[in-house]
Amino acid sequence: MRFWIAVASANHVAIGRAEGFMQVNHGKASPLRRIRPGDLVAYYSPVEVFGTRTPLQSFTALGRVRAGEVYQGVMGGGFTPWRRDVDWFAAEPASIHPLLPLLSFTAGRQNWGYMLRFGLFEVPASDMDLIGRAMQAGEIGAAGAA
Numbered sequence: 382m383r384f385w386i387a388v389a390s391a392n393h394v395a396i397g398r399a400e401g402f403m404q405v406n407h408g409k410a411s412p413l414r415r416i417r418p419g420d421l422v423a424y425y426s427p428v429e430v431f432g433t434r435t436p437l438q439s440f441t442a443l444g445r446v447r448a449g450e451v452y453q454g455v456m457g458g459g460f461t462p463w464r465r466d467v468d469w470f471a472a473e474p475a476s477i478h479p480l481l482p483l484l485s486f487t488a489g490r491q492n493w494g495y496m497l498r499f500g501l502f503e504v505p506a507s508d509m510d511l512i513g514r515a516m517q518a519g520e521i522g523a524a525g526a527a
Contacts, residue, residue, distance in 0.1 A: 384509040385422045386486075388500050390431035391474075394424045394441045398469045402454065403444075406500040408462025410451050415501075416465055418448040423512045425477065425497055439476050443518050444469040475515035484508050 387405045389397075397403050403422060405412050416422065424442040428435060447466040454464045480487070485508050487493035496502055513519075 382506075383417065383420045384504050384506055385416060385420060386497070386502055386504055386508075387422055387424050388497050389424055389426060390433075391426040391429045391437055391439070391441045393431055394426055397424075397464075397467070398442050398444075401447075401466055401469070402464040403446075403467045404454070404462045404464045408456075408460065410463035412501040413451045413463055413465050415503075416446055418446050420446045421509050422446060422467060423509060423516075426474075427494075427497065437474075438478065439474045440512050440516055441474050442469055443472045443513060443516050470513075470516075470518045472513075472516035472518040475512070475517075480511055480515055483511055 387403060389405070403413075403424075422442075422444055423440050426437050426439055426441040429437045444467040447468055449466050451463050451465055453461040455461055477484075477487070481493055482488055485505055486496040486502070
């Protein structure tokens with residue numbers, strides 16, 4: 382099992398949660414092909430609404446990738462982004478700010494948002510456990526893995 386942080390606006394994450402999928406990097410397939418069934422993914426949302434600048438800076442979804450391959454969805458207007466199916470956990474949004482000194486990719490870094498610019502990156506199980514606890518997601522099964 383591997384652990385991933387994906388980045389998208391909260392309104393885009395909400396669509397994926399409602400429909401049981403994830404997509405990253407404006408619908409690109411290659412990043413999603415690194416993810417495997419059973420992996421855990423947490424979404425970080427820098428903003429509430431795509432295209433705005435009002436910061437949210439929170440984790441907004443947490444789930445486990447379902448069995449199956451990457452596939453193309455239909456969003457309309459000819460946009461067919463690549464997706465993976467995800468079983469989303471019941472979880473509450475959680476600000477990243479209390480976690481900054483604790484997460485491996487932000488601790489001790491003045492430019493803590495640097496890794497988030499990649500849109501999808503792997504983290505250790507300890508980071509996923511911290512995020513899961515902050516989101517009040519209960520036992521997510523990251524401890525002791527990886």
